[in-house]
Amino acid sequence: MNPPYTPPPAGPAWFLQRKNWLLFMIRELTSAVIALYLVFFLVFLARFGGGAWVFEEFLALLTHPLSMAGHALAFAAAVWHSVSWFNTSAQVMPIRIGTWRMPGVATIIITGYAPWLIISALVFWAALP
Amino acid sequence: MSRSNEAFWWSLFAAGGVLGALFIPVLVLLTGFWLPTADPVEAAEHYTHLVELLGRWPVKILLIAVIGLSCFMCAHRIRHTLMDLGLRGHARAISLACYGAAILGALASVLLVARI
Amino acid sequence: MAGEKRITLEIFRYNPEDGGEPFFQSYEVEYLNHWVVLDAINWIKDEIDGTIAHRWTCRMGVCGSCGMMVNGEPKLSCHSLLRDYAPGPVRVEPLQHFPVEKDLMIDKSGFMERLAEVKPYIIRDDVNDTGNGEYLQTPAQIAAYHEHSMCINCMLCYAGCPVMSLEPAFLGPAALALGQRYNLDSRDKGQAERVDAMSGDEGLWGCTFVGECSVVCPKHVDPAGAIQKGKIAAAKQWYANFIKPKGAKK
Ligand code: FES
Numbered sequence: 001m002n003p004p005y006t007p008p009p010a011g012p013a014w015f016l017q018r019k020n021w022l023l024f025m026i027r028e029l030t031s032a033v034i035a036l037y038l039v040f041f042l043v044f045l046a047r048f049g050g051g052a053w054v055f056e057e058f059l060a061l062l063t064h065p066l067s068m069a070g071h072a073l074a075f076a077a078a079v080w081h082s083v084s085w086f087n088t089s090a091q092v093m094p095i096r097i098g099t100w101r102m103p104g105v106a107t108i109i110i111t112g113y114a115p116w117l118i119i120s121a122l123v124f125w126a127a128l129p
Numbered sequence: 130m131s132r133s134n135e136a137f138w139w140s141l142f143a144a145g146g147v148l149g150a151l152f153i154p155v156l157v158l159l160t161g162f163w164l165p166t167a168d169p170v171e172a173a174e175h176y177t178h179l180v181e182l183l184g185r186w187p188v189k190i191l192l193i194a195v196i197g198l199s200c201f202m203c204a205h206r207i208r209h210t211l212m213d214l215g216l217r218g219h220a221r222a223i224s225l226a227c228y229g230a231a232i233l234g235a236l237a238s239v240l241l242v243a244r245i
Numbered sequence: 246m247a248g249e250k251r252i253t254l255e256i257f258r259y260n261p262e263d264g265g266e267p268f269f270q271s272y273e274v275e276y277l278n279h280w281v282v283l284d285a286i287n288w289i290k291d292e293i294d295g296t297i298a299h300r301w302t303c304r305m306g307v308c309g310s311c312g313m314m315v316n317g318e319p320k321l322s323c324h325s326l327l328r329d330y331a332p333g334p335v336r337v338e339p340l341q342h343f344p345v346e347k348d349l350m351i352d353k354s355g356f357m358e359r360l361a362e363v364k365p366y367i368i369r370d371d372v373n374d375t376g377n378g379e380y381l382q383t384p385a386q387i388a389a390y391h392e393h394s395m396c397i398n399c400m401l402c403y404a405g406c407p408v409m410s411l412e413p414a415f416l417g418p419a420a421l422a423l424g425q426r427y428n429l430d431s432r433d434k435g436q437a438e439r440v441d442a443m444s445g446d447e448g449l450w451g452c453t454f455v456g457e458c459s460v461v462c463p464k465h466v467d468p469a470g471a472i473q474k475g476k477i478a479a480a481k482q483w484y485a486n487f488i489k490p491k492g493a494k495k
């Protein structure tokens with residue numbers, strides 16, 4: 001008698017097998033784009049620290065379509081990260097009062113989307129003269 | 130990685146994940162679109178305003194936390210993704226490279242923000 | 246038999262006794278509107294081909310023994326209406342990430358060992374001391390773990406979890422959720438005894454929160470949520486040990 005049949009191991013493209021695995025992989029890969037943006041942001045801070053003249057020169061560079069395209073990609077990745085992060089909050093940190101459990105959608109809005117919106121508005125308000 | 134180390138790195142990942150989710154989209158809009166498209170007069174105003182804003186310690190600390198911890202969020206995810214893509218044999222080297230880069234990034238954010 | 250509509254099932258076949266490779270065998274079935282995939286397989290086994298091996302017991306989503314891949318999705322075959330797969334064909338395979346004993350029957354011994362590893366029972370020193378009555382719980386204390394206690398051990402979550410193939414030693418969703426279920430139980434004092442099994446690289450930290458286990462779970466156990474709660478608890482414990490390392494590190 002032969003041993004039990006063992007299916008062949010998944011190759012490096014395993015995440016293409018199921019839709020939610022693919023969405024997971026996209027979520028993880030947003031971190032690579034965000035990492036590139038963080039490197040850019042450090043450069044941004046360095047230029048900013050270099051004085052008004054250096055900074056304005058740097059800002060002029062950023063009007064280049066390549067910079068715009070890069071930032072558009074970074075924005076998409078960052079938003080994907082935010083949305084996928086907040087959407088799990090009801091699973092990870094459910095809000096409970098006694099036996100009552102807040103519905104998932106409400107938890108996600110209260111702990112995720114609402115603070116996100118308020119903080120984004122505050123940062124804009126604080127950063128712009 | 131022993132289990133206690135993983136708990137530590139994961140806690141940095143989780144903190145960075147939260148801060149990154151809350152702050153990075155708006156930072157991208159600011160650095161990528163809002164500031165560069167200002168006209169020269171506005172740009173000069175922006176600069177003086179931002180210098181004043183980033184001169185405050187609470188703002189400095191918040192910015193360092195956002196950038197530094199986001200570095201660890203990215204490092205943690207990139208590390209796991211590389212291993213999931215078939216590089217489990219190099220787990221140690223990948224951990225060193227990812228978290229090493231994150232530590233450098235976090236240190237850089239401290240230095241760069243502090244000197245403003 | 247008085248079927249209303251026809252559909253083809255493509256069933257995964259593997260026989261360890263003939264030494265052959267697995268293959269798919271097609272069977273055409275006339276089915277009634279209320280038939281589920283399991284009804285069709287049982288009909289095929291009774292009427293066409295008695296050599297098919299598959300597991301089932303309750304036909305009502307309670308025993309957890311009829312899990313299969315139906316068109317690539319981990320499903321309880323007793324809860325999958327055939328009419329939802331019309332016009333077919335329906336591809337039926339054994340659960341992914343398990344060795345196959347024969348046809349649709351997987352080897353679940355690895356799963357059973359994993360369940361035992363997390364010590365899924367209430368641990369406390371005075372467990373034999375029932376003289377003072379039961380260990381009471383408030384409804385709120387029950388609510389803290391209740392959803393994680395609904396597991397029927399159907400193993401669909403193992404089929405949905407990609408870590409099971411990437412890291413074959415991974416404890417997996419159901420076992421970790423079960424361990425966490427006891428950790429969250431106010432009557433239990435056994436967290437420290439579960440730490441070794443649960444908090445290793447093959448335990449909680451093996452999970453990358455794909456979340457598919459909670460999507461495919463037919464009982465809303467939410468193993469992914471249980472595991473993330475476990476990670477938070479383990480991280481808090483790590484900091485507590487770091488501040489006060491009294492007997493903490495083994
Ligand atoms: S036969 Fe019992 S769960 Fe399907």
